[in-house]
Amino acid sequence: QVQLIESGGGLVQAGDSLRLSCAASGRSNSANAVGWFRQAPGKERDFVAAITWLGGTTNYADDVKGRFTISRDNVKNTVYLQMNGLKPEDTAVYYCAAAALIYRLGSSYNYWGQGNQVTVSS
Numbered sequence: 001q002v003q004l005i006e007s008g009g010g011l012v013q014a015g016d017s018l019r020l021s022c023a024a025s026g027r028s029n030s031a032n033a034v035g036w037f038r039q040a041p042g043k044e045r046d047f048v049a050a051i052t053w054l055g056g057t058t059n060y061a062d063d064v065k066g067r068f069t070i071s072r073d074n075v076k077n078t079v080y081l082q083m084n085g086l087k088p089e090d091t092a093v094y095y096c097a098a099a100a101l102i103y104r105l106g107s108s109y110n111y112w113g114q115g116n117q118v119t120v121s122s
Contacts, residue, residue, distance in 0.1 A: 001027060001028045001031075002025070002026040002027070002028050002031045002110075002111040003025045003026055004022055004097070004098060004111055004112065004113035005023045005113055005114070006020060006021065006094060006113045006114065006115060006116035007020070007021045007116060008021050008116065009094060009116035009117045009118045010117075010118070010119070011119045012086055012118075012119070012120055012121070013120070013122075014086060014087055014088055014120055014122050015085060015086065016086050016120070017082070017084045017085075018083045018118060019080055019081065019082050019083070020036070020080065020094055020096075020116060021078055021079070021080055022034060022078060022080070022096030022113060023076075023077065023078050024077050024078065024098065025077070028110075028111075029100070030110050031098035031099070031100070031110065032052060032053055032054070032099070032100055032101060033051065033052045033098065033099050033100070033102045033103075034050065034051055034053070034079040034096055034097065034098050034099075035047065035048070035050035035051075035097050035098075035103065035109060036048040036050070036081050036095070036096055036097075037094070037095045037097060037106055038090075038093065038094045038095070039092055039093050040093075045106050047061050047104045047105070048060075048064055048068065048094070049061065049070040049081060050070065050099075050102040050103070050104075051070045051071070051072050051102070052101075052102060053072060053074060056072065057102065058070055059102050059104070064083075067083065067084050068082065069081075069082040069084075070082075079096060081094070081096075083118075086118075086120045088120050088121065088122045090118065090120050091118060091119050091120050092118060093116065093117050093118075094117075094118055095112055095113055095114075095115045095116075096112075096113045097109035097110075097111060097112045097113070098110060098111040
């Protein structure tokens, strides 16, 4: 019932900023929170950040705290990931996903977008 579409990725230089968007359509009681994950080639998919629709409660991975900010616009039904001070190690495909609550495990999310490439050059 829930469809997610990511956008806003691209190629940037180290130290630059980028904002990813996740547009959601459809409704489900199992989609009360949205999380961002990223995966580099040959590596496991890692948790980045998450937010709840109602309360705006957030959670961040340690390596992005202070650099990334997750937010949501309930009118537009869109979640954003503002990424500042990008580093080459941030290069990955970024996915947004929906779950009943905020989880840090990707296996707990019920709906996934197709992904959006972010490349940071040094």
